[in-house]
Amino acid sequence: MQDAGYKMQDSVRRNITKELMAALYRECREALSVNDYPALTVLRDKAIRSFEESGFPTTKLEAWKNTSLKESFSTEYKVVVQPETGVDVQKVFLCNIPHLDTAIMGQLNSWYVSKDVPLMKLGNGIIMGSLAEALKQYPELVEAHLGKYSGSNGDAFTSLNTAFIMDGVFIYVPDDVKSPKPVQIINVIHSNENLFLQSRNLIVLGKNSRLSLVHCDDSYNQQASFSNVVTEIHMGEAAFMDHYKLQNLNNSSTLISSSYFELETAAKLESHYISLNGGLLRNNLRLRFNGPHGGANVYGIYLMDRKQHIDNQVFIDHASPDCTSSELFKGILDEHSSGVFNGHVLVRRDAQRTNAYQSNRNILLTETAKVNSKPFLEIYNDDVKCSHGSTTGQLDQDAMYYLRQRGIGEDSARMLLMYAYADEVISKIDIEPLRYRIEDMVKKRLQGELQICEACVLHCNTPERPMEFMIDMSKI
Amino acid sequence: MESDQNKIIGEVTQSDYKYGFVTDIETEYAPKGLSEDTVRFISAKKNEPAFMLEFRLKAYRHWLTMKLPTWAHLDIPPIDFQDIYFYAAPKKKKQYESLDQVDPELLATFDKLGISLDEQKKLAGVAVDAVIDSVSVKTTFSETLAKYGILFCSMSEAVQNHPDLVKQYLGSVVPYTDNYYASLNSAVFSDGSFCYIPKGVRCPVELSTYFRINAANTGQFERTLIVADEGAYVSYMEGCTAPQRDENQLHAAVVEIVAMKDAQVKYSTVQNWYPGDKNGKGGIYNFVTKRGICKGSNSKISWTQVETGSAVTWKYPSCILLGDNSVGEFYSVAVTNNHQQADTGTKMMHLGRNTKSTVISKGISAGKSNNSYRGLVRISKNATNSRNYSQCDSLLLGSACGAHTWPYIQVENKSSIVEHEATTSKISEDQLFYCQQRGMNAESAIGLIVNGYAKEVLKQLPMEFAVEAQKLLSISLEGSVG
Numbered sequence: 001m002q003d004a005g006y007k008m009q010d011s012v013r014r015n016i017t018k019e020l021m022a023a024l025y026r027e028c029r030e031a032l033s034v035n036d037y038p039a040l041t042v043l044r045d046k047a048i049r050s051f052e053e054s055g056f057p058t059t060k061l062e063a064w065k066n067t068s069l070k071e072s073f074s075t076e077y078k079v080v081v082q083p084e085t086g087v088d089v090q091k092v093f094l095c096n097i098p099h100l101d102t103a104i105m106g107q108l109n110s111w112y113v114s115k116d117v118p119l120m121k122l123g124n125g126i127i128m129g130s131l132a133e134a135l136k137q138y139p140e141l142v143e144a145h146l147g148k149y150s151g152s153n154g155d156a157f158t159s160l161n162t163a164f165i166m167d168g169v170f171i172y173v174p175d176d177v178k179s180p181k182p183v184q185i186i187n188v189i190h191s192n193e194n195l196f197l198q199s200r201n202l203i204v205l206g207k208n209s210r211l212s213l214v215h216c217d218d219s220y221n222q223q224a225s226f227s228n229v230v231t232e233i234h235m236g237e238a239a240f241m242d243h244y245k246l247q248n249l250n251n252s253s254t255l256i257s258s259s260y261f262e263l264e265t266a267a268k269l270e271s272h273y274i275s276l277n278g279g280l281l282r283n284n285l286r287l288r289f290n291g292p293h294g295g296a297n298v299y300g301i302y303l304m305d306r307k308q309h310i311d312n313q314v315f316i317d318h319a320s321p322d323c324t325s326s327e328l329f330k331g332i333l334d335e336h337s338s339g340v341f342n343g344h345v346l347v348r349r350d351a352q353r354t355n356a357y358q359s360n361r362n363i364l365l366t367e368t369a370k371v372n373s374k375p376f377l378e379i380y381n382d383d384v385k386c387s388h389g390s391t392t393g394q395l396d397q398d399a400m401y402y403l404r405q406r407g408i409g410e411d412s413a414r415m416l417l418m419y420a421y422a423d424e425v426i427s428k429i430d431i432e433p434l435r436y437r438i439e440d441m442v443k444k445r446l447q448g449e450l451q452i453c454e455a456c457v458l459h460c461n462t463p464e465r466p467m468e469f470m471i472d473m474s475k476i
Numbered sequence: 477m478e479s480d481q482n483k484i485i486g487e488v489t490q491s492d493y494k495y496g497f498v499t500d501i502e503t504e505y506a507p508k509g510l511s512e513d514t515v516r517f518i519s520a521k522k523n524e525p526a527f528m529l530e531f532r533l534k535a536y537r538h539w540l541t542m543k544l545p546t547w548a549h550l551d552i553p554p555i556d557f558q559d560i561y562f563y564a565a566p567k568k569k570k571q572y573e574s575l576d577q578v579d580p581e582l583l584a585t586f587d588k589l590g591i592s593l594d595e596q597k598k599l600a601g602v603a604v605d606a607v608i609d610s611v612s613v614k615t616t617f618s619e620t621l622a623k624y625g626i627l628f629c630s631m632s633e634a635v636q637n638h639p640d641l642v643k644q645y646l647g648s649v650v651p652y653t654d655n656y657y658a659s660l661n662s663a664v665f666s667d668g669s670f671c672y673i674p675k676g677v678r679c680p681v682e683l684s685t686y687f688r689i690n691a692a693n694t695g696q697f698e699r700t701l702i703v704a705d706e707g708a709y710v711s712y713m714e715g716c717t718a719p720q721r722d723e724n725q726l727h728a729a730v731v732e733i734v735a736m737k738d739a740q741v742k743y744s745t746v747q748n749w750y751p752g753d754k755n756g757k758g759g760i761y762n763f764v765t766k767r768g769i770c771k772g773s774n775s776k777i778s779w780t781q782v783e784t785g786s787a788v789t790w791k792y793p794s795c796i797l798l799g800d801n802s803v804g805e806f807y808s809v810a811v812t813n814n815h816q817q818a819d820t821g822t823k824m825m826h827l828g829r830n831t832k833s834t835v836i837s838k839g840i841s842a843g844k845s846n847n848s849y850r851g852l853v854r855i856s857k858n859a860t861n862s863r864n865y866s867q868c869d870s871l872l873l874g875s876a877c878g879a880h881t882w883p884y885i886q887v888e889n890k891s892s893i894v895e896h897e898a899t900t901s902k903i904s905e906d907q908l909f910y911c912q913q914r915g916m917n918a919e920s921a922i923g924l925i926v927n928g929y930a931k932e933v934l935k936q937l938p939m940e941f942a943v944e945a946q947k948l949l950s951i952s953l954e955g956s957v958g
Binding site: 378382386 | 547579857874878882887897900
């Protein structure tokens with residue numbers, strides 16, 4: 001209302017409200033939709049209407065009951081609607097995980113940045129680069145998928161994101177192509193301003209294709225930020241994807257990360273959510289089996305301390321028969337941190353022979369940490385095998401006693417047990433150099449050494465060193 | 477084989493509700509609908525003291541401000557509260573002195589239900605309070621119990637004879653503001669059972685209440701209050717049935733349990749309200765608020781329920797574990813068939829230190845029914861060293877039914893351990909095959925497997941209930957091969 005005159009160029013920090021975003025949308029509509037195919041503009045208009053109807057979520061909504069955005073919204077942000085200019089790409093994005101050979105795609109403050117061309121077409125047909133550019137060059141390809149999977153769940157942040165689709169990462173792997181090396185998206189927030197960011201990613205895997213994707217969210221300094229990231233992933237028939245999400249943001253950042261997976265017949269997904277740091281992290285993972293014989297394994301590990309808050313929402317829609325899904329989320333919560341896990345498995349009427357497993361385990365280290373767990377099964381079919389489990393407790397006292405008895409100091413024993421606990425998830429990481437690095441990071445994180453990395457998660461400039469505990473393993 | 481199984485499913489799912497008869501008893505009604513006048517009418521009818529009328533009116537006024545809850549996984553057509561008789565009582569001339577004076581029709585009713593008041597009085601050693609429509613008609617065994625100082629009577633008698641106790645405890649566990657149906661109940665409840673076990677007394681017999689809705693278009697709103705003083709023990713049973721009618725009837729009860737230091741209360745229910753016909757027509761809407769508070773240390777409250785009836789069940793027997801070292805238990809078997817819907821579970825609120833709770837819930841859904849478990853385990857900051865174990869399993873029979881599990885787990889301290897596990901599956905083909913290979917027919921094999929599946933809960937029931945419950949299970953489910 002009062003912000004009707006808000007300009008794209010406006011660099012003033014504001015309190016983010018529904019009214020502000022709606023006014024901003026009307027202001028920028030033309031500029032936003034300059035490269036749109038006609039249906040996209042319609043989609044934007046529809047999305048902003050849906051957003052205006054619902055507004056930002058409050059704790060009165062069941063899905064947001066345990067995650068309050070009040071504090072995040074009490075900060076004033078500058079809404080980013082224009083790309084950064086004059087970025088030294090080399091300097092921002094160098095990744096030095098030893099032996100990890102990846103194709104790096106950089107995102108700075110939600111905008112795709114590259115040293116040469118914004119969109120590449122590789123020899124094998126893989127297209128990767130900026131979504132904004134893809135809208136210009138391959139509108140049909142984008143149109144076939146964009147907004148098709150994030151559709152109708154009425155999530156306010158997704159609607160807002162859809163209205164403001166500007167840039168993000170676009171990856172297309174054609175039929176029968178196996179990406180030779182992992183693709184790494186590094187999304188960095190680096191600014192002296194408090195930023196409100198929205199980015200949109202679209203990843204399309206053709207039939208029989210294969211892709212390893214490492215997706216990192218990092219911040220460079222302690223500046224507050226609010227990111228609303230939506231990723232849509234379509235996996236064609238028998239496609240395989242190995243997906244890693246690494247989150248290592250500062251304590252004053254809020255990240256709402258929504259990923260929508262659509263799996264066609266016999267597509268297989270391995271997804272790993274590794275949350276090491278962040279003020280408020282919310283991961284929405286929604287997955288739909290659109291054809292039979294699909295499979296999905298979703299793993300998560302979260303290590304929180306101080307006043308950090310993590311909220312994992314996992315929704316798996318068994319809309320087709322003969323699919324298998326398995327979830328394992330483990331967390332360690334220290335100091336005043338809080339964790340939320342909401343797992344929802346929906347087995348529809350026709351999804352015969354479904355197997356679905358859900359597991360959430362939490363360890364609380366202090367009296368002030370807390371956890372809310374809701375593993376939820378909704379089943380409309382009798383030919384299923386579904387189970388879920390949830391435990392919350394402390395480190396195993398017997399194991400602790402055993403270690404102490406063998407002369408291991410309390411701190412080391414604790415560390416060893418916590419590490420072993422996290423290892424169940426970490427050991428599932430298939431890219432070896434990445435696994436070593438994450439093992440190392442988790443160890444550092446548990447020792448309290450890893451605040452936020454000076455640079456991004458994978459940027460740690462410390463030389464590689466073997467896993468070591470201050471104990472003599474030969475005694476065990 | 478397949479068609480055989482289908483035939484058996486057909487037969488079984490169409491088996492009749494054997495308690496569906498109507499008893500022809502002269503009945504007295506309050507004017508239809510709900511208004512402040514209705515509330516005053518009920519209160520006047522029962523000759524209640526001023527505090528009760530006040531309680532009711534406060535509840536009624538609060539109820540007017542409330543909205544129907546919609547969060548449950550239930551599909552309920554709108555209820556017209558103005559089309560219900562909120563009070564219906566068998567007409568009677570005066571208090572019954574002995575069984576001989578009870579209306580023979582009424583006695584016959586209870587005979588048909590399999591609870592012969594007379595016989596049980598003599599043989600089984602169970603004290604029975606029978607509530608028909610809204611009014612308690614007969615309490616057996618009161619005199620014997622009186623010797624121990626145990627008070628077991630209808631709620632209206634308690635209001636007359638022990639107003640202090642009622643005033644002290646009524647609404648102390650389930651306040652009149654608690655939820656929509658609890659408020660409604662607080663405003664218009666007509667009768668129910670009241671039970672007080674004095675300090676250190678172990679109740680020698682099992683106490684039992686039998687509820688029956690008889691009259692048409694009535695709602696039954698009973699209120700049960702059980703107070704176990706320090707070191708007392710009581711086992712309490714509740715059973716319910718209703719006639720077969722085409723329209724839906726409303727049942728909104730409140731049960732409150734107070735357990736003081738070292739006291740133990742065991743509450744068992746076999747709920748067999750009319751579930752509606754196989755097309756989902758008719759049946760009871762069962763909206764019940766049951767809650768117990770372990771007020772003193774080392775106290776224990778245990779809920780056991782077998783839910784086979786009702787068109788719609790909305791019921792969450794809960795424990796507030798306030799005293800240190802107190803224990804809460806919840807054992808449940810919920811069976812739904814045809815178009816039945818059940819949204820049931822428990823809440824365990826751990827407030828005191830070293831509190832423990834166990835939740836075992838077994839859901840069985842068949843036909844086109846939906847069966848949901850909804851539970852909350854909350855460990856508060858001060859409930860150090862608390863422990864919870866929950867297990868909720870669902871068994872699915874038939875491809876058109878649904879089973880859902882909504883566990884809410886909230887933990888706020890590090891020294892507590894909470895474990896929850898749940899499985900959902902259909903009857904194991906292997907087990908069926910094994911039984912059939914040994915010469916059992918499909919029907920008895922399923923009966924055996926289902927009973928085995930529910931065993932963990934059934935064994936918690938008092939002997940005579942266990943027999944009834946097992947029979948009920950067999951009737952509802954035998955032969956339902958998916």
